[in-house]
Amino acid sequence: MTDLLVTNGRVVTQNAAREVIDDGAVAVAGDEIQAVGPAEELAADADRVVDAEGGAVIPGLVNPHTHVSDILLRGSFAEDRGLLDWLYNVKRPGTLAMTVDEHALAATLYCIEAIRAGVTTFVENDTEVVWDDWSTIEAKLDVYDRSGIRNVYGAGMVDRGADPEFQELVRDIQAREPGVDHPPLELFVEETDTVVDEVASLIETHHVPDGRQSVWPAPVVVPTTTNRCFREAYALAEEYDVMTTAHVAEAEAEERRDISSIEYLRNVGYLGERALLGHCVQIDAGDVRLLAKTGTAVAHNFMANMRLATGFAPVVAMHDAGVTVGLGTDNSILSDTVNPLSDARAMAGGHKGFHRDPGVVPAQTAFDMLTIDAAAAIGHADSLGSLEAGKQADLVVVDLDHPHLTPCSDPVFTLVHAAQGFEVDTVICAGEVVMAERELRSFDADVGDVLSRASTAAADLVDRTGFE
Numbered sequence: 419m420t421d422l423l424v425t426n427g428r429v430v431t432q433n434a435a436r437e438v439i440d441d442g443a444v445a446v447a448g449d450e451i452q453a454v455g456p457a458e459e460l461a462a463d464a465d466r467v468v469d470a471e472g473g474a475v476i477p478g479l480v481n482p483h484t485h486v487s488d489i490l491l492r493g494s495f496a497e498d499r500g501l502l503d504w505l506y507n508v509k510r511p512g513t514l515a516m517t518v519d520e521h522a523l524a525a526t527l528y529c530i531e532a533i534r535a536g537v538t539t540f541v542e543n544d545t546e547v548v549w550d551d552w553s554t555i556e557a558k559l560d561v562y563d564r565s566g567i568r569n570v571y572g573a574g575m576v577d578r579g580a581d582p583e584f585q586e587l588v589r590d591i592q593a594r595e596p597g598v599d600h601p602p603l604e605l606f607v608e609e610t611d612t613v614v615d616e617v618a619s620l621i622e623t624h625h626v627p628d629g630r631q632s633v634w635p636a637p638v639v640v641p642t643t644t645n646r647c648f649r650e651a652y653a654l655a656e657e658y659d660v661m662t663t664a665h666v667a668e669a670e671a672e673e674r675r676d677i678s679s680i681e682y683l684r685n686v687g688y689l690g691e692r693a694l695l696g697h698c699v700q701i702d703a704g705d706v707r708l709l710a711k712t713g714t715a716v717a718h719n720f721m722a723n724m725r726l727a728t729g730f731a732p733v734v735a736m737h738d739a740g741v742t743v744g745l746g747t748d749n750s751i752l753s754d755t756v757n758p759l760s761d762a763r764a765m766a767g768g769h770k771g772f773h774r775d776p777g778v779v780p781a782q783t784a785f786d787m788l789t790i791d792a793a794a795a796i797g798h799a800d801s802l803g804s805l806e807a808g809k810q811a812d813l814v815v816v817d818l819d820h821p822h823l824t825p826c827s828d829p830v831f832t833l834v835h836a837a838q839g840f841e842v843d844t845v846i847c848a849g850e851v852v853m854a855e856r857e858l859r860s861f862d863a864d865v866g867d868v869l870s871r872a873s874t875a876a877a878d879l880v881d882r883t884g885f886e
């Protein structure tokens with residue numbers, strides 16, 4: 419029995435042969451894909467039929483690295499800031515000033531934007547966790563659950579305070595914004611055992627094996643994590659059959675060791691198939707080799723790297739070495755959107771320009787980084803990222819009937835180099851229709867009302883935090 423049939427579409431399967439079925443269909447039973455093939459062969463009587471009307475039918479997009487709450491701080495600060503200036507003068511003070519309700523509102527706004535951009539799975543890195551109270555975390559997880567899409571909550575772990583030299587550096591950066599209410603630098607630092615126990619119980623409470631919601635241990639960055647915490651995080655990932663993620667080698671300022679961060683992580687036992695490293699911008703050929711050898715995956719956050727001017731991650735070298743790389747949007751106030759298709763366009767073009775080689779990061783590779791490679795990077799190559807029988811029924815219909823997408827001889831090329839993201843028409847996750855004809859079906863909330871409440875809350879937040 420077929421519950422749902424998506425038909426009359428150009429089905430971009432992303433299977434091993436990267437097959438595109440021009441007049442194709444996808445049959446869904448329960449939360450799984452039952453069959454993929456020519457429309458005429460799958461014209462079974464289904465309970466519900468979605469007519470793709472010649473649009474592209476693609477796997478639900480997987481965003482392997484993002485941040486949610488700071489979406490309310492969009493546009494509230496000058497552009498001319500580096501990573502530490504942005505982090506310590508904008509993101510930290512802003513997110514710390516938010517109430518639980520504001521975090522939930524931010525999560526709602528985030529999910530609406532993500533769904534409308536075709537995202538069905540996202541990995542949040544919550545880097546500002548105060549562990550004695552779970553109310554903010556649980557308010558956000560409740561929103562994600564109601565959104566109808568999949569989320570991984572990366573539970574931030576910090577168990578090492580900044581060294582005196584770094585503290586002085588940050589104090590000088592903060593002194594430039596005397597009007598901002600800066601939280602104390604050590605606010606997030608916990609004892610190693612405490613943070614490991616908290617993360618373990620959060621996983622036990624909210625990780626749903628084979629469900630839409632998961633929790634991963636997420637050491638925030640190398641300089642604020644002890645070697646024991648990295649080992650414990652990896653051990654937790656093994657114990658609960660999840661992954662672990664960390665920000666690694668994003669900016670030069672972090673790389674103040676005698677050995678590279680990648681080499682350090684190898685020594686402490688954090689590289690391997692359960693590790694997903696965000697960024698990896700400041701790495702060399704030896705580091706790339708280590709990532710490949712250990713099967714460690716990378717989330718490339720192109721737009722954030724451009725906006726904070728941290729540089730070009732060696733994605734081409736990673737691909738050549740066989741490293742699995744997914745494309746993340748990173749912070750919703752950096753990229754500055756939650757929109758994998760528009761980021762892919764910039765990313766593919768950006769690397770060509772940087773390398774002065776139009777052949778690098780071809781459209782198929784870029785599209786893989788949003789789908790099958792992103793799914794592999796988060797440990798779900800067997801269930802997500804392509805349209806194949808037996809996989810989870812996460813699929814998106816993109817309306818190709820637009821002037822800027824015409825003509826379209828190769829949907830993958832068009833999706834990467836011309837689509838903007840707003841052409842996403844229908845989103846299905848785990849067999850449930852989350853959005854149809856651009857109307858959200860999962861949240862009860864009226865979108866206009868959410869946008870207006872978010873604007874009001876954001877203005878109040880900016881005021882309270884003391885941004886100029």
Ligand SMILES: [Zn+2]
Binds near residue numbers: 484665696748
């Ligand atoms: Zn990040």
